[in-house]
Amino acid sequence: MRWNRWLAGALATIFGLAACSHGPRPRPAEVSTADHDVEEGPPTRPHIQPPPPVATTADGWFDPAPLLASLKPEARDDVGKRLGPLDKLPLYDLDLLLSPKKGSFTLTEEAWITNREAAPLQEIVLRIYANAPKPSQAPISFEGGSCVGSACAIEAATPSVIVIHPAKPLAPNGRIRVHLELHGTLRMIDSSRTSLLAQGLEGLTNLTGGGGESAGDYGILAVGDGIASLGNFYPVLARRRNGAWDRTEGEGQGDIGTDDMCHVHASVDVPAGTEVAVTGTVVADKTAEGRRRLEVMSGAVRDFAVLASSDFGKSTRDVGGVAVRSYYLTRERGAGEKVLDVAASALADFERRFGPYPYRDLDVVEAALVGGAGGVEFAGLVTVASMFYRPAGGAPRPPRGAAPPPAGGAGGDEPSDDGAGDEGGGGMSALFTQLAGGAGALQDMTDKMIEFVTAHEVAHQWWHGIVGSDSREHPVVDEALAQYSAIVYLEDRYGAERAKQDGDSNVKANYQMMRMMGSPDGAADRPARGASSSVYAGLVYGKAPYFYAKLRQMIGDAAFFNGIRAYVDKYRMQIAPARGVVDVVAGGAKAADARKVKKLAAHWLDEAHGDADLGKADLSRMLGGKLGGGALDEDTMKKLMEGLGGGGGGGLDSDMMKKLMEGFGGGGSD
Secondary structure: OEEEEOOOHHHHHHOOOOOOOOOOOOOOOOOOHHHHOOOOOOOOOOOOOOOOOOOEOOOOOEOOHHHHHHEOHHHHHHHHHHHOOHHHOOEEEEEEEEEOOOOEEEEEEEEEEEOOOOOOEOOEEEEOHHHOOOHHHOOEEEEEEEEOOOOEEEEEEEOOEEEEEEOOOEOOOOEEEEEEEEEEEOEEEOHHHOOHHHHHHHHHHHHOOOOOOOOOOOOOEEEEOOEEEEEOOOOEEOOEEOOEEOOOOOOOOOOOOOOOOEEEEEEEEEEOOOEEEEOOEEEEEEEEOOEEEEEEEEEEEOOOEEEEEOOEEEEEEEEOOEEEEEEEEHHHHHHHHHHHHHHHHHHHHHHHHHOOOOEOEEEEEEEOOOOOEEEEEEOOEEEEEHHHHOOOOOOOOOOOOOOOOOOOOOOOOOOOOOOOOOOOOOHHHHHHHHHHOOHHHHHHHHHHHHHHHHHHHHHOOOEOOOEEOOOOOOOHHHHHHHHHHHHHHHHHHHOHHHHHHHHHHHHHHHHHHHHHOOOOOOOOOOOOOOOOHHHHHHHHHHHOHHHHHHHHHHHOHHHHHHHHHHHHHHHOOOEOOOOHHHHHHHHOOOHHHHHHHHHHHHHHHOOOOHHHHHOOOOHHHHHHHHOOOOOOOHHHHHHHHHHHHOOOOOOOOHHHHHHHHHHHHOOOOO
16 A cells, blocks of 8 residues: 655645655544544444355356456456456455444455466465554454365464465465455544644654654544545455565555455445445445445456545546546535546546556545545545645635635634634644745645645556556655656646646655755665655655656657656556666667666666755745745744644654754755
C-alpha cells in the first residue's frame, strides 16, 4: 500500500514548504468512544441469504470471466494477453461483515492459489499487512483456517504471517484453496485530529522525529469522522524476493502491501442506509433485515479497499465510460464536488498523456487520515484526507455555485480571538489564518492543496497501478512519477505558471524542508526502509520528480510523452524494473541522446546535486514576508515556535522545538 504523506501539512504549505512522504506513524490519541457510539464485541451476522458463491468451471476451479466485470470491455482481452491465464492469478473471495459504530468487522476468506513458481512449494505464506507495521498492536486476529479439498496445516507464525503447510509440496501449477476466519478492530480517530491545523502539527511532530511508539496506519484501518476505512485488511500472498517469502515486519515507512496482480470477489455487509465505496464494480445490491449487502467483482487489481459511512453523499461524472464518483460527508458537499471535478479532469488528462485506464470505476473518497497523510491510493479507488475538505476554522466549504458564508458570520469563516470553535486549535488557528494571509487566502491555499493531492492520487492509478514496480525497494519509481504527473495535470489545465507555483510548494519544498532540517542530500533511488521522514520526503517526493521535468526539457515534449506512453504500453499490468522508464526512453533515442538520458537519470536519482539544482529555503524570511516584513529576528522566531509547541494537535515537545529552531534558524546559510 502506498500513501502520500504531507509531513508539515498546512503549516509548511503556508510557508511555501508543503511536504509529503512516508514515515513514522503517529501516537494513538486518547479518544472518547462516546462520540463514535462504540459497542463491545464482534458484529452479529443477521440471518439473511448467504453470500453468492464464486463461479467455477467444470474442473472445480474459479472462473475468472465474471470477475472481469470491473474492466472496460476493450480492456478484458488485453488483460488476458498481458497476464497469461487469468485463473492462475490469486483469487481472494471475501465475505466481510462490517459494523462501523462497533468499530469492528468479521471476515471469512477463501484464497484460491496457484503455484506459479518453477519449483514445488513446501509452504505458502500469506500476510495480513495491516498487522505488519506494529505486530504488538495488531488490529486483526486470525481465528483459524483449513484447506478445502486437500490436507494441510495452518499456523499464525506472527500476527502478520500465516503459513500454510500442504500435506505434500505444491507442484508447479498446482492449486490450493484455503479457508480463513478473521476478526478485526478499527482504530477510533477523534474528530479533533482531522482538521488542517491539527494534522499540520501532527505531521510536523513526525518530521522532527517525534512519532515515537505508535499504532495504526494513518487511518487506513480505522473509524473517524463517521467514516470506516478498511485497507490491507485481508490475507494476501506474501511478496517473493530471491525465491523466498518476505516476512519483514515493523517497517512503517513506504508501502506495506504486495505489488502483484490478483482478483477479488467480495460480499460486503453493512448496516442499512450505509453508503459504500469499494474497489471494483458492484454487481448486486440488496437490503434485508436492517442490513445492506453488496456483491463486488474486482478483476486484475493489485489491492482492494472498502470505505463506508452513513453520512456519505455522492456525486458522479462519466469520463469516457468510466464512472468517476466522489464520496464525501454530506456537510462537505462543496469540497466533494471540487474533488470530483479534479479527479475527472485528471483522469481524462492522464488517459490522453499516458494511455487508457482499464477499469469501469474510479472512486475518490473522503477519509479521516492522520499523521499528516494527505491521501492513499488503491486500485480504482483513492482517498483524500478530511483535513482538506474544510478550512482550519472548521466551516464546511459551500457547494459549487453557492455564495460562501460572510466573514465572521455563523459559518465560522473567521476564527475568534480566543480560539473557540476552531477545532481545538486555540489561538494558533488565528495565527495560522494570519500567516496564510487571511481567511480567503487560507481557502485558496486549501483548494490548491486538495487539487494537488487528488491529482497525485489519481496519477497513482498508472504508477504503480497499471504499471507495477517494487514500491519497497524502489519507491522513487511510482512516487516521483505521481508527483510529476500532478504538475503535468496543473500545466495542462491552468498553464505553466500555475504548475510551477504549485510544484514549488508541493514538490520542491519537500527537498528544501529536508535541507532546512539539517539532513544532507543523497541518492533518491533508495529503499523505503531506513530513512527518516524528512529524508524520504525530500529525496523521493521532492527531488526525484524534477528528473522528469529536466528529461522533458532535454528531449522535447513529443519524445518525452511518447516515451512515457511506450513505457506504459510495455509494462501494462506487469512489474517494471527500477530503471524501466529510463531504459524505454533511452531506447527510443539516438545513441548519443540515449547516453544523455542515462547520465541525467544518474544525476537526479543516484547523485547529490540538489542544492545546486533546486536551491535552499530560509523559513524566517518566508514568514517575515507573510507577516508583512523582512526576515524574522531570533526572538520572534522563538515566540512563533513556542506557539506551535502549544498550539494543539499534540503539540511539539522541547526537544522537537530545539530541532526546529536549529534547523529553521540556519536554513538559508549553509
